[in-house]
Amino acid sequence: MVAAAAALFILGGLFAWVIRGVGLSNAMMALLMSFMILSMALLLLFSAGALLLVLTLYKGREAFFLWRMRGLIVKVIYPLTLFLGSLLRISREKIQESFVEVNNQLVRSRKIKVKHDRLLLLMPHCIQYNECRTRVTGDIRNCERCGRCKIPDLIxxxxxxxxxxxxxxxxxxxxxxxxxxxPQAVVAVACRRDLTSGIADSYPLPVIGILNERPYGPCINTVFDLQKVKDAIRFFVVPDPIGEEPIAAASTLKHSGRP
Structure with missing residues (x-):
């Protein structure tokens, strides 16, 4: 706050000095021209980014330096889109879904490969059947494998x-x-809000996000597409062990609760 106030004070003093030197009308004209030039530069930047984004999504591979612009998309364009969407009354969930899809395609355009022990799978607790007698609170292998949710498949x-x-x-x-x-990469299943905020907060870490569905409402008996999880794992992990013997290294299966 102090730094912002100091910056405003300095800018105000500079503007007053310019007015004294060239006159108010000339100063206002110069300010207007500067604003127009800056606006045009930003417009060109966003247009170039949009074009490269379309090329990447169309070709399925990285176009030029778009991966380096992923931060701009995650940190600037997405929040700006949310703001404009609220003004235009565009569904927030639709924007979040589009952001996750674009992020996933950008990540896939890089052909990233990691070892199995550097890939992290994150799942929401709401995927467990809410009336299950055994809560997986400490070790997901406590699951009784009744088949009412997809936790046994994940194990x-x-x-x-x-x-x-x-x-x-x-x-x-x-x-x-x-x-x-x-980790070097993450596969995450979550709701729209948690997934979009998680992708943004964990940047530049590559994250493939998979949206869960809420047939019974939020945070209860949510479901997801297991095949999408498999596809995301196959994309990241090298070599691909599907169809071969399981990897000898023991996996870590845990449930993380609130501290």
Whole structure:
């Protein structure tokens, strides 16, 4: 706040000095011209970024230096789109879904490969059947494998690939796990809000996000496409062990609750 106030004071003093030197009308004209030039430069920048984005999504591979502009898309264009969407009454969820899809395609354009022990799987706690007698609170392998949710499938998948999998109780804890484990890539299942904020907060870490569905409402018995999780793992992990013997290294299967 102090720095911002000091900057405004300096700019105000500079503007007053310019007015005294060239006159108010000339100063206003110069300010207007500067604003127009800056606006045109920003417009050209966003137009170039949009063009490269379209090329990447169309070709399915990285176009020029677009990967380096991913930060601009994540940190600037997405928040700006949310703001404009609120003014134009565009569904926030639609914008979030589009952001996740664009992010996934940008990540896939890089052909990133990591070892199985450097890939982190993050799952939301709401994928467990809410009336299950055994809560997976400490070890996901406590699952009774009744078949009412997809946790048994995730256990099998993580064992097959030798992956670390964590069931987090919220976006804050998921981000903490990323900071602690320091993976090279992440596959995450979450709701629109947690997924978009998680992708933005974990940048530049490559994250493939998979949206869950809420047939019974938010945070209860949510479901997701298991095939999309498999595809994301196959994209990141090298070599691909599907169809071969499970990796010898034991996987870490944990449930992370609130501290």
């Amino acid at each position: 099998k998948l993580s064992e097959q690939y030798g992956l670390d999998i964590y069931v987090a109780t919220g976006g804050t804890l998921a981000r903490r796990l990323i900071e602690e484990k320091k």
